[in-house]
Amino acid sequence: MGVHGVTTAVLDFEAELKAAAGKTLISIQNVSKAFGEAVAVRDFCLNIEKGEIFALLGGSGCGKSTLLRMLAGFEEPTSGAILLEGEDVSGITPHRRPFNMMFQSYALFPHMTVAGNIAFGLKQESLPKREIEQRVDELLALVHMEPYRNRKPHQLSGGQRQRVALARSLAKRPQLLLLDEPMGALDKKLRSQMQLEVVDILKQVGVTCVMVTHDQEEAMTMADRIGIMNQGELVQVGTPHDIYEYPNSRYTAEFVGSVNLFEGRVEQEEPDAVLIRSPQLQQLIHVDHGITGPGHQQVAVALRPEKVLLSKVRPEKAYNWAAGTIADIAYMGGHSVYHVQLDSGMRVLAVRSNIERREVRYRLHDPVFIQWNADSGVVLE
Amino acid sequence: MLAITQRLPQPRNWVTAIPFFWLLLFFMVPFAIVLQISFAESEIAIPPYSSIVSIEDEMLSFNLNLGNFLMLLEDDLYLVAYLSSLKIALVSTLICLLIGYPMAYAIARAEPRVRNVLLMLVVLPSWTSFLIRVYAWIGILKNNGLLNNLLIWLGVTDEPIHMLHSDIAVYVGIVYAYLPFMILPLYANLLKLDNSLLEAAADLGAGSLRTFFSVTLPQTKAGIIAGAMLVFIPVVGEFVIPELLGSPSTLMIGKVLWQEFFNNRDWPVAAAVAIVMLSLLLIPITLFNRYQLKEMEAR
Amino acid sequence: MAKRFSFSTAVMVLGLVFLYLPMLIMVIYSFNESRLVTVWGGFSTKWYLELLRDEQLLAAIWMSLRIAFMSATMAVVLGTLAAFVMVRFGRFRGHTLFGGMITAPLVMPEVITGLSLLLLFVSMGQMIGFPTDRGMTTVWIAHTTFCTAYVAVVVNARLREMDISIEEAAMDLGAPPVKVFFVIILPIILPALLSGWLLAFTLSLDDLVIASFVSGPGSTTLPMVVFSSVRLGVSPKINALATLIILTVSLFVFIAWWFARRVEQRAQQQLDPPEQPAGASG
Numbered sequence: 001m002g003v004h005g006v007t008t009a010v011l012d013f014e015a016e017l018k019a020a021a022g023k024t025l026i027s028i029q030n031v032s033k034a035f036g037e038a039v040a041v042r043d044f045c046l047n048i049e050k051g052e053i054f055a056l057l058g059g060s061g062c063g064k065s066t067l068l069r070m071l072a073g074f075e076e077p078t079s080g081a082i083l084l085e086g087e088d089v090s091g092i093t094p095h096r097r098p099f100n101m102m103f104q105s106y107a108l109f110p111h112m113t114v115a116g117n118i119a120f121g122l123k124q125e126s127l128p129k130r131e132i133e134q135r136v137d138e139l140l141a142l143v144h145m146e147p148y149r150n151r152k153p154h155q156l157s158g159g160q161r162q163r164v165a166l167a168r169s170l171a172k173r174p175q176l177l178l179l180d181e182p183m184g185a186l187d188k189k190l191r192s193q194m195q196l197e198v199v200d201i202l203k204q205v206g207v208t209c210v211m212v213t214h215d216q217e218e219a220m221t222m223a224d225r226i227g228i229m230n231q232g233e234l235v236q237v238g239t240p241h242d243i244y245e246y247p248n249s250r251y252t253a254e255f256v257g258s259v260n261l262f263e264g265r266v267e268q269e270e271p272d273a274v275l276i277r278s279p280q281l282q283q284l285i286h287v288d289h290g291i292t293g294p295g296h297q298q299v300a301v302a303l304r305p306e307k308v309l310l311s312k313v314r315p316e317k318a319y320n321w322a323a324g325t326i327a328d329i330a331y332m333g334g335h336s337v338y339h340v341q342l343d344s345g346m347r348v349l350a351v352r353s354n355i356e357r358r359e360v361r362y363r364l365h366d367p368v369f370i371q372w373n374a375d376s377g378v379v380l381e
Numbered sequence: 382m383l384a385i386t387q388r389l390p391q392p393r394n395w396v397t398a399i400p401f402f403w404l405l406l407f408f409m410v411p412f413a414i415v416l417q418i419s420f421a422e423s424e425i426a427i428p429p430y431s432s433i434v435s436i437e438d439e440m441l442s443f444n445l446n447l448g449n450f451l452m453l454l455e456d457d458l459y460l461v462a463y464l465s466s467l468k469i470a471l472v473s474t475l476i477c478l479l480i481g482y483p484m485a486y487a488i489a490r491a492e493p494r495v496r497n498v499l500l501m502l503v504v505l506p507s508w509t510s511f512l513i514r515v516y517a518w519i520g521i522l523k524n525n526g527l528l529n530n531l532l533i534w535l536g537v538t539d540e541p542i543h544m545l546h547s548d549i550a551v552y553v554g555i556v557y558a559y560l561p562f563m564i565l566p567l568y569a570n571l572l573k574l575d576n577s578l579l580e581a582a583a584d585l586g587a588g589s590l591r592t593f594f595s596v597t598l599p600q601t602k603a604g605i606i607a608g609a610m611l612v613f614i615p616v617v618g619e620f621v622i623p624e625l626l627g628s629p630s631t632l633m634i635g636k637v638l639w640q641e642f643f644n645n646r647d648w649p650v651a652a653a654v655a656i657v658m659l660s661l662l663l664i665p666i667t668l669f670n671r672y673q674l675k676e677m678e679a680r
Numbered sequence: 681m682a683k684r685f686s687f688s689t690a691v692m693v694l695g696l697v698f699l700y701l702p703m704l705i706m707v708i709y710s711f712n713e714s715r716l717v718t719v720w721g722g723f724s725t726k727w728y729l730e731l732l733r734d735e736q737l738l739a740a741i742w743m744s745l746r747i748a749f750m751s752a753t754m755a756v757v758l759g760t761l762a763a764f765v766m767v768r769f770g771r772f773r774g775h776t777l778f779g780g781m782i783t784a785p786l787v788m789p790e791v792i793t794g795l796s797l798l799l800l801f802v803s804m805g806q807m808i809g810f811p812t813d814r815g816m817t818t819v820w821i822a823h824t825t826f827c828t829a830y831v832a833v834v835v836n837a838r839l840r841e842m843d844i845s846i847e848e849a850a851m852d853l854g855a856p857p858v859k860v861f862f863v864i865i866l867p868i869i870l871p872a873l874l875s876g877w878l879l880a881f882t883l884s885l886d887d888l889v890i891a892s893f894v895s896g897p898g899s900t901t902l903p904m905v906v907f908s909s910v911r912l913g914v915s916p917k918i919n920a921l922a923t924l925i926i927l928t929v930s931l932f933v934f935i936a937w938w939f940a941r942r943v944e945q946r947a948q949q950q951l952d953p954p955e956q957p958a959g960a961s962g
Contacts, residue, residue, distance in 0.1 A: 072848075072852060073852075074848055093851075094848070094851045094852050095851045095852070095853075095854045095855055095856055095857075096854075097852075099852075100852055100853065101848075101849070101852050103845040103848070103849055104845070105843050105845050107843055107845035107846045107848065107849035108846075108849075109846060109849075109850070109864060109868075110846075110868060111867045111868055120850065120853050120855075121853030121854050124853060124854030124855050124859075125854065168849075168853070169852075169853075171853075172853065172854070393769065396761050396764060396765060396769075397761075397765045397769065397772065397778075399758065399761055400758045400759075400761045400762040400765065400778075400828065400832075401765075401774065401778055401781075403758055403824075403825070403828070404762075404778075404781040404782070404825065404828065405781065406800075407797065407800070407821055407822070407824075407825040408781050408784070408785060408825055409777075409781060410800060411796030411797050411799060411800040412796055414796065414799045414800050414803050415792075415795065415796045415799055418799055428802045428806070480691065480695055480698075481695075483687065483688035483691035483692065483695075484688070484691055484692045484695045484696075486688045487688035487689045487691065487692035488692065490688070497937075499692070499696075501933060501937065502696055502699075502700075503696070503699070505929065505930065505933055506699050506700070506703065508882050508929045508933065509703070509922075509925050509926050509929050510885075510886050510903070510906075510922070510925050511886050511888075512886070512888055512903050512906055512907060512910070513706070513906065513918070513921070513922040513925060514702065514703065516906075516910050516914075516918060516922070517702035517703060517705065517706045517922070518702060519910070519913075519914050520705065520706070520709065520914050520919075521702060521705065523914070527705060557698070557699070557702070560695070560698075560699065561699075610787060611786070611787060614787040614788070614789065615787055615788075615789055615790070617789060618789020618790065618791050618792055619789070620790070620791050620889055621888060621889065621907075624911075625910060625911070635789060635790075635791045638791045638795065639791060642795060642893075643892075648799070651795060652795065652799065655791070655792050655795050655796065658789065658792060659792060662789070665787075666784055666787060666788075669783065669784075669786075669787050670779065670780050670783045670784060673783040673786065673833075674779045674780075674783060677766055677767075677779075677782075677783075677833065677836045677840075678766060678767075678779075
């Protein structure tokens with residue numbers, strides 16, 4: 001295929017995405033929730049677009065679960081409103097809301113079979129029996145659980161229970177699917193397999209989905225967009241790529257992935273570059289994007305470990321390098337994390353893929369140089 | 382966390398009201414009536430007591446008669462009965478604890494499968510009849526009963542030892558009947574005890590007795606209190622055991638109350654006896670309530 | 681460790697012997713030919729036959745069974761509601777009083793409960809004309825009241841271990857609260873309701889003191905008959921009755937235990953199925 005063809009295909013795809021996405025399904029407007037004195041969610045604003053998988057990511061107690069429970073209707077906002085296609089859903093009890101939830105514990109009904117669990121929601125609508133059976137069959141096929149339809153939940157493995165829980169929450173074709181720590185009850189190996197499988201199913205169905213998780217890997221693997229929450233507030237919203245590469249705050253930078261933070265002051269400011277002096281480094285930091293705000297301000301430069309390059313020879317440039325010694329090596333198999341102790345005493349993490357099989361280029365206590373490109377760092381206030 | 386019933390005020394109040402008012406009417410209100418009648422005078426009538434409220438000359442008057450309570454003070458019988466009830470209850474609670482604790486410990490430390498069988502063996506007797514289990518001891522402790530026959534056969538004694546209708550028999554009967562009530566809360570508490578704590582203590586060099594007194598025992602304080610109260614409080618008011626196994630001189634307040642009520646038909650004095658007993662037990666009952674509620678509301 | 685273990689095991693074995701030996705002796709002597717309870721006069725079942733001929737006793741058994749059945753049923757209703765209030769409703773006005781009324785009956789001396797209920801019934805009869813007489817109804821009310829506390833404890837324990845998200849899931853899928861209670865919660869706590877019912881049933885069957893206070897002439901219960909006969913001394917007929925009670929209870933417990941075990945084993949077998957999704961359907 002020629003170059004031309006590729007571009008058109010990409011453009012078509014983007015247009016399609018925009019047409020599907022652009023529409024807002026849920027609009028969360030200035031929602032706050034207080035439990036007595038404690039404020040769990042504070043002035044929260046967010047639009048969820050039709051068809052997207054949105055992940056709320058944050059540590060425990062950041063208010064993400066409370067927000068999810070408000071969407072489901074188990075809690076009412078103290079102030080603010082939740083709109084579904086422009087209409088306020090507050091006051092609609094959970095059993096009347098067209099939203100369904102997959103619980104962290106799966107909450108399968110222990111006294112019903114797999115099929116009974118999936119059919120439960122449909123039965124509440126008093127659909128004809130035939131129709132219910134047909135829908136249950138469809139869902140069992142969707143989650144590959146046909147052979148287990150007459151099993152009871154306690155006869156299933158963790159992964160199978162999750163599939164049943166997912167099928168059950170999809171059965172009523174909810175306008176919004178809520179996932180509470182969807183992989184929380186699975187062990188690590190099963191988790192990465194199920195993450196992709198669940199996304200496949202969700203995309204196949206085309207349901208809009210809000211999930212809550214404390215696991216950044218899970219959020220990045222599964223979500224189209226991520227919202228980072230801290231202390232009841234939304235800190236940053238963006239695609240996984242945006243969040244990782246362009247964090248807008250120290251909180252996001254440190255919460256998602258690991259990061260090296262250099263504290264410093266702006267030394268020289270140009271339209272499309274800044275020079276920053278950090279007491280932790282002898283050389284200046286050169287970042288090739290402009291910043292806004294008054295000069296000589298206190299800033300931090302965030303640098304992801306995989307963007308830090310190691311070398312044994314002194315870099316021949318004026319900026320963005322430092323000398324140190326290797327203080328620690330964490331061998332992870334596929335890659336290694338080198339802890340480089342700078343002369344200033346700061347420790348910088350550098351990640352290096354273990355491409356060669358035998359060679360060990362850097363050993364403990366070796367003197368090394370670190371360096372990075374001008375487009376690698378992000379300036380944070 | 383909100384639960385379903387919390388969002389619908391109507392059925393919620395309703396669900397609360399039914400058991401609430403039942404218990405209020407048939408458990409709390411009776412105490413108020415007992416209190417009221419304890420101030421009445423005994424009469425030969427149906428019912429056999431005077432009304433404390435009367436209307437004379439268009440005047441509402443209350444006739445509080447303190448005579449019943451004064452009588453409890455004046456007649457030694459009551460004081461002795463209260464004191465000996467408390468003593469018997471205290472001693473038998475201690476004996477139950479001394480036997481019950483090791484039993485509960487052994488059950489809690491057994492393998493899960495064996496544990497359930499053992500627990501069932503402990504509970505099973507209390508599912509049969511209390512009365513009949515007390516009765517069983519009559520045949521054993523009688524002068525010509527099994528135990529005396531055995532002792533004579535063994536040559537321990539020539540004459541039958543007088544055991545039935547004595548305080549000893551009352552203690553045996555109480556410990557026998559109430560032992561399961563001591564074991565159950567202790568077992569529940571010991572089961573929750575983190576085994577790694579014991580291992581940690583042993584690992585840090587504590588001897589087994591030391592581990593027991595510094596780790597196990599303090600951790601099971603709640604179970605000990607619950608078990609002790611489950612035995613102590615009902616035993617203070619026990620009637621059947623002193624009646625069947627005790628001697629006529631074995632004074633326990635439950636027996637005295639029964640006699641005042643059924644034999645003397647003096648309802649006001651019986652009510653006064655009950656009120657004093659209840660006030661003596663107020664602190665233990667509160668203690669038990671606090672423990673039990675903590676247990677029932679823990680999530 | 682090992683030393684203390686053997687000590688506590690020894691106490692446990694002795695304790696169990698202590699608990700069971702008197703009952704065993706009773707069972708053995710129920711087959712004694714002799715009227716003298718302490719002398720063995722040869723094997724006989726005549727006391728059982730005599731038991732069957734004692735009409736007063738049989739009437740009392742029938743009365744006790746009816747009262748126990750009704751009391752246990754009512755106590756399960758009230759106790760379940762009470763347990764639900766305690767576990768799910770959080771704090772409300774009167775919460776402490778409510779908790780006290782659930783737990784205090786567990787330890788309240790029977791003579792106090794019996795006397796106070798009797799005085800209540802008498803006062804009520806004077807004031808509102810109900811109950812007119814003491815009899816089955818008053819015993820039923822009295823037994824229901826103290827059994828409610830026991831049922832509440834049993835059901836409370838089960839409700840507390842139940843995952844609250846199961847209820848939320850049912851509601852989330854469109855079931856209104858009342859339906860959630862009957863279709864989801866009730867079936868899940870059913871075993872607890874059953875054991876609560878059985879506990880209440882045996883407690884009611886066993887009660888002597890409270891029934892003595894609140895029963896009337898026509899409502900003599902089994903323990904009351906046994907008590908008046910025991911007061912006069914040991915009788916082989918009571919041994920026979922004791923044996924029948926012990927036998928019935930043991931049989932019940934054994935059946936329950938056997939069922940629980942079977943269910944558990946079957947669950948265990950099906951827990952590790954072959955992991956091929958295709959193949960024979962389960």
